[in-house]
Structures are given as structure tokens and as C-alpha cells.
Amino acid sequence: MSADTTQDRISLHSHTRRVRVWDGDTLLADSTRAVGLRERGYPPRQYLPESDVHMAYLIRSATVTHCPFKGDATYYSTDEHPDIAWQYANPLADMDTIAGRLAFDDTILTVHVDAG
Numbered sequence: 122m123s124a125d126t127t128q129d130r131i132s133l134h135s136h137t138r139r140v141r142v143w144d145g146d147t148l149l150a151d152s153t154r155a156v157g158l159r160e161r162g163y164p165p166r167q168y169l170p171e172s173d174v175h176m177a178y179l180i181r182s183a184t185v186t187h188c189p190f191k192g193d194a195t196y197y198s199t200d201e202h203p204d205i206a207w208q209y210a211n212p213l214a215d216m217d218t219i220a221g222r223l224a225f226d227d228t229i230l231t232v233h234v235d236a237g
Contacts, residue, residue, distance in 0.1 A: 131160045131190055133218050136237065140167045142174075143231040144199055149206075150174040150225070155234075156218055160190070167232060168222035171208070179206060191216045197223070205229050 134157040142150040152173035159165045179197035184204050186194050192213045197206040205226045209219050225232055 129161075131158060131216070133158055133216075135218075138237045139235040140169060141233045142169070142225045143233070144178070144202065144205075144229075147178060148175065149178055149199075149230065150223070156222060158219065158224070164227070166224040166227075167234060168219045168224050171221050171223060174206075174223050191219070202226075202229050 136155060136157060137153050138155070140150070140152050140155040141148060150169050150173055152169040154173060155167045155169050157165055157167055178199060180199065182196045182198045182204055184196040186196075186207075188194065190213070192209050192211060194207040194209050196204040197208070198204055206223045208221070208223045209216065210221060212220050
């Protein structure tokens with residue numbers, strides 16, 4: 122049995138489809154430069170460049186988690202929703218494509234990816 126490696130577990134997919142993230146009527150992010158991340162055992166996520174996120178709506182939280190495949194994630198909240206976005210500022214070497222990008226909790230927010 123082989124070890125579970127990042128390459129076996131996670132795949133990254135750059136694309137130019139428009140991705141918008143809404144918190145109710147508030148547009149939090151709008152990008153055509155997302156990176157889709159698929160990780161075995163988890164729902165697919167869209168990682169958007171920080172420059173395409175309206176950071177004024179987000180508040181850095183004290184939460185930090187560690188993923189053995191991606192590294193340490195820091196979290197962001199809104200006034201109403203804790204820890205609804207996360208970012209790997211300095212991910213592990215195999216995941217440098219997501220550095221400085223944010224992903225959003227699509228169970229709380231609306232993450233809409235235009236059809237390709």
C-alpha cells in the first residue's frame with residue numbers, strides 16, 4: 122500500500138470561468154482567475170486571488186488550522202458568519218498555486234461558477 126501523497130489526493134485546475142461569492146445581497150468576490158481545487162473526501166473549492174475579493178467585508182479571525190497536504194490556513198469572518206473564508210498564505214511547496222488566494226464556505230455563502 123502506498124503513502125497518501127498530495128499528488129494522489131489533490132488536483133488543481135486553473136480556469137477563466139467567472140466565479141462570484143455572495144453573502145446574501147453582498148458581493149464578496151468576483152473573479153475570472155480562480156483555481157479549482159479538488160481534494161479527495163472534500164467538496165471542490167474555488168480559490169480566488171485576494172485582489173478579486175472585497176477584503177473590507179472580511180475580518181481576520183483567530184482561527185488557524187493545519188492541513189498536512191496544504192499547510193497552515195488562516196480564516197476570515199463577516200459580522201454575521203464566523204470562519205467563512207480561508208487562505209493559505211504560505212502553503213506547502215506542492216500547493217504554491219493557491220498561495221494568497223481565498224476559498225469560501227459554500228454551505229453558508231453562495232459561490233456561483235459560470236458555466237464553461
